Amino acid sequence: MAAPVLCRLCPGRRWSLAYINRGSRHETGTPTGSRSSGKRGQSSGVQQPLITAEKPRKGEHEWAAVVGLEIHAQISSNSKLFSGSQVHFAAPPNSLVSFFDASLPGTLPAGYQITQQRLPIAVNGSLAYSVFVGKKPSQLINKTVRIKQIQLEQDSGKSLHDDRRSQTLIDLNRAGVGLLEVVLEPDMSCGEEAATAVKELQLILQTLGTSQANMAEGQLRVDANISVHHPGEPLGVRTEVKNLNSARFLAKAIDYEIQRQINELENGGEILNETRSFDYKLGCTVPMRDKEGKQDYRFIPEPNLPPLLLYDSVSLPAGADPQQVIDIDQIRKRLPELPSVTREKLIQQYGMLPEHSLTLLNEAGLLEFFQNVMKETRAEPKKVTSWVLNTFLGFLKQQNLAVSESPVTPSALAELLNLLDRKAISSSAAKQVFEELWRSKGKTPAHIVSEKELGLLQDRETLEQLCQATMEEHPQVVMDMKKGNPRAINKLIGLVRKATLSRADPTVIKEILEKKL
Ligand SMILES: Nc1ncnc2c1ncn2[C@@H]1O[C@H](COP(=O)(O)OP(=O)(O)OP(=O)(O)O)[C@@H](O)[C@H]1O
Numbered sequence: 001m002a003a004p005v006l007c008r009l010c011p012g013r014r015w016s017l018a019y020i021n022r023g024s025r026h027e028t029g030t031p032t033g034s035r036s037s038g039k040r041g042q043s044s045g046v047q048q049p050l051i052t053a054e055k056p057r058k059g060e061h062e063w064a065a066v067v068g069l070e071i072h073a074q075i076s077s078n079s080k081l082f083s084g085s086q087v088h089f090a091a092p093p094n095s096l097v098s099f100f101d102a103s104l105p106g107t108l109p110a111g112y113q114i115t116q117q118r119l120p121i122a123v124n125g126s127l128a129y130s131v132f133v134g135k136k137p138s139q140l141i142n143k144t145v146r147i148k149q150i151q152l153e154q155d156s157g158k159s160l161h162d163d164r165r166s167q168t169l170i171d172l173n174r175a176g177v178g179l180l181e182v183v184l185e186p187d188m189s190c191g192e193e194a195a196t197a198v199k200e201l202q203l204i205l206q207t208l209g210t211s212q213a214n215m216a217e218g219q220l221r222v223d224a225n226i227s228v229h230h231p232g233e234p235l236g237v238r239t240e241v242k243n244l245n246s247a248r249f250l251a252k253a254i255d256y257e258i259q260r261q262i263n264e265l266e267n268g269g270e271i272l273n274e275t276r277s278f279d280y281k282l283g284c285t286v287p288m289r290d291k292e293g294k295q296d297y298r299f300i301p302e303p304n305l306p307p308l309l310l311y312d313s314v315s316l317p318a319g320a321d322p323q324q325v326i327d328i329d330q331i332r333k334r335l336p337e338l339p340s341v342t343r344e345k346l347i348q349q350y351g352m353l354p355e356h357s358l359t360l361l362n363e364a365g366l367l368e369f370f371q372n373v374m375k376e377t378r379a380e381p382k383k384v385t386s387w388v389l390n391t392f393l394g395f396l397k398q399q400n401l402a403v404s405e406s407p408v409t410p411s412a413l414a415e416l417l418n419l420l421d422r423k424a425i426s427s428s429a430a431k432q433v434f435e436e437l438w439r440s441k442g443k444t445p446a447h448i449v450s451e452k453e454l455g456l457l458q459d460r461e462t463l464e465q466l467c468q469a470t471m472e473e474h475p476q477v478v479m480d481m482k483k484g485n486p487r488a489i490n491k492l493i494g495l496v497r498k499a500t501l502s503r504a505d506p507t508v509i510k511e512i513l514e515k516k517l
């Protein structure tokens, strides 16, 4: 059946999405092409592809892959779009359904979805994101994907398949929940790129409070459109892999589909314009239904819904009732800081590497943890960054914990870094203290240092005696050192440190040893 149109955009004005993401301001990587050229369905040669599917052999044509996404994000709201039913994840099936949501007799028979598809709330935007290619930090590439449009629509119910009883059950809890659909232009070229763009959009939606965007809970679902073609030739026929709800599966599904299409075409087959789904157990895409070209959705306007009028301070009619109109400049003023801006500030303020700022924001709660450590420590920002991203995050990952579940508090880490900063402990002792902090919740770093006698040996006389004894025990090394072997001194420093259980400052030992010779 037909899908009515929800609303009408204010005539003569099309809203750019520039305010959703003003673009990455640290364009340090390889620049990407301009976004303005290229009609839909024509070559998107402006983008520098991250991968072309396979290195061509002599006499073979090169393939390029084209990926465009449709992203559906459930709008964070206590109620559905047009009914007062509540919205909760994992509520008992069919417990959050009003007559309207279920289209029970007496309400208009549905079988349609209310959508702004034809008159979207925003068009012609862009989303900037950075992709890592390879392992070196220098290989962080800044990219931009054009946003074709953003529209509001109703979510549909979901079916649950009971394979054992060969039954399909329907849960209408989701029916009528507000969805934000973001349609991206076919500017991407591999799974990794698509997954990174989706993660950036997810972070923006979460920062703005638009959607909780938890992919595992189905609050963010992606349809991936994929085609392959020879560079310079028109775009190929696309397939659409529906309802991907994890960034990893999205990347896998796309890369699988690119390879499948190339194999199919190389073997003389053809690509059908079909809808496919991703079998995450088998790691492959399988056909769902065929689209037979452009589907006719038979859109009709919804006469019961008044137009949604958007204005900015310039176009706002004098004397307009603030309750009746939406002034996007007012909304813009209330927007929180966007992730790209926060990252840029971290880079400017702390001299942080762009990839470190990315990691800090991509892990829920990690930025706040870092900032809280910074508040209480005198240690250099670089040192703090390294401890948070390597040691702390490493421990979390190893045990599969979220930042909020960490046994080490920001204050404890700050205190530890302060001990290190004023040379009360060595860096290897600091690692031991951290491990102990992780194991025994509630202990303070100072407590652990004194309990395990990890404090740095400061007593000059003791250190001198230790150096003397070590030199006497290892006359050969001393000889080597006298002969000018540069490695000999390091060997001696190592031996003295070992004798102190790593509790001596190597620069002090070096100074004493040099003096003694
Ligand atoms: N040749 C192509 N290869 C890959 N992706 C493409 C190609 N042409 C268009 N796309 C992408 O396909 C998507 C089209 O989405 P759109 O919502 O406009 O239509 P649809 O998929 O036909 O409709 P529906 O909402 O029913 O899925 C866009 O994300 C676009 O970037």
Ligand SMILES: [Mg+2]
Pocket: 070, 223, 240
């Ligand atoms: Mg589609």
Ligand SMILES: [Mg+2]
Pocket: 070, 183
């Ligand atoms: Mg669509």
